[in-house]
Amino acid sequence: MLSCKQTAELLSESCDRRLSARERMRLRMHLFACRRCSRYAAQLRFIQLACSKVEKQSAVAAIKLTETARERLRRALEGL
Amino acid sequence: MGIRLVKPDPANWVDTHGDVLFRYAVVRVKDSAAAEDLVQETLLAGIGSVQAFEQTSSERTWLLGILRHKIMDHFRTVTRDRRLWVDRSVFEEETAAEFDSQGHWSATIGSWQSPERSFEDGEFWDIFADCVGQLPEALRAPFALRELDGVDTEELAVAFGTTRNNIWVMLSRARQRLRHCLQARWFGEE
Numbered sequence: 001m002l003s004c005k006q007t008a009e010l011l012s013e014s015c016d017r018r019l020s021a022r023e024r025m026r027l028r029m030h031l032f033a034c035r036r037c038s039r040y041a042a043q044l045r046f047i048q049l050a051c052s053k054v055e056k057q058s059a060v061a062a063i064k065l066t067e068t069a070r071e072r073l074r075r076a077l078e079g080l
Numbered sequence: 081m082g083i084r085l086v087k088p089d090p091a092n093w094v095d096t097h098g099d100v101l102f103r104y105a106v107v108r109v110k111d112s113a114a115a116e117d118l119v120q121e122t123l124l125a126g127i128g129s130v131q132a133f134e135q136t137s138s139e140r141t142w143l144l145g146i147l148r149h150k151i152m153d154h155f156r157t158v159t160r161d162r163r164l165w166v167d168r169s170v171f172e173e174e175t176a177a178e179f180d181s182q183g184h185w186s187a188t189i190g191s192w193q194s195p196e197r198s199f200e201d202g203e204f205w206d207i208f209a210d211c212v213g214q215l216p217e218a219l220r221a222p223f224a225l226r227e228l229d230g231v232d233t234e235e236l237a238v239a240f241g242t243t244r245n246n247i248w249v250m251l252s253r254a255r256q257r258l259r260h261c262l263q264a265r266w267f268g269e270e
Binding site: 074 | 090091093094095098099102103106107116119120123124127175178179182183184185188189190191192195196198199202205206208209226227228232233247248251252255256258259262
């Protein structure tokens with residue numbers, strides 16, 4: 001039986017690699033019986049979703065080069 | 081129906097693509113001076129190989145591809161410096177605090193009700209950016225590449241000079257910290 005600690009690690013790893021069938025089954029069984037880990041799983045999914053949206057946020061979309069930086073870049077590219 | 085091929089126009093690249101490239105870089109490398117350097121290297125590399133530009137993608141997509149490589153190189157170099165890395169035992173202590181000796185959660189996990197509604201709130205995004213910004217570079221950098229670009233574990237391990245297992249640990253730590261931060265600063269104490 002997985003502990004919550006193992007479950008939390010496995011949940012995170014499921015975002016980054018394919019779990020084996022055995023791992024998936026053990027995960028499902030633990031989540032079925034554990035409210036905290038189920039909440040944790042949902043929270044990880046939420047974080048992943050937020051990350052997928054972050055670059056479209058107005059604060060991020062508004063990031064620009066400063067005029068100084070633009071000038072510097074233009075000069076670096078001049079005469080090439 | 082004809083296809084009009086647009087000739088690459090490097091003279092305008094700073095104006096046309098500068099902001100987009102800079103934004104892309106700074107979100108990933110955090111430091112704006114480093115981001116500017118990467119944009120400069122990218123544009124120079126683009127000029128150097130503009131003859132090879134095959135028009136199968138847009139100019140911007142092509143330049144972003146160059147920038148992506150430059151960013152991976154950047155992390156490879158910075159990591160070699162070892163300044164990027166923090167003693168791993170710090171993260172291990174952190175995990176130990178989350179769970180008791182039986183491996184159960186030592187604290188309760190709150191329930192986030194309708195969390196997607198947060199996306200409509202500018203304040204949420206400020207806090208989210210803050211929480212990510214607070215991560216030590218050793219965690220933030222691989223996490224950013226993983227979540228924003230889907231860079232796989234193998235590539236991350238090479239870029240950060242470590243093993244796949246360590247990458248998984250780092251990503252897990254990043255998510256744990258983010259979860260705590262969002263719980264504390266947005267969703268309310270559990």
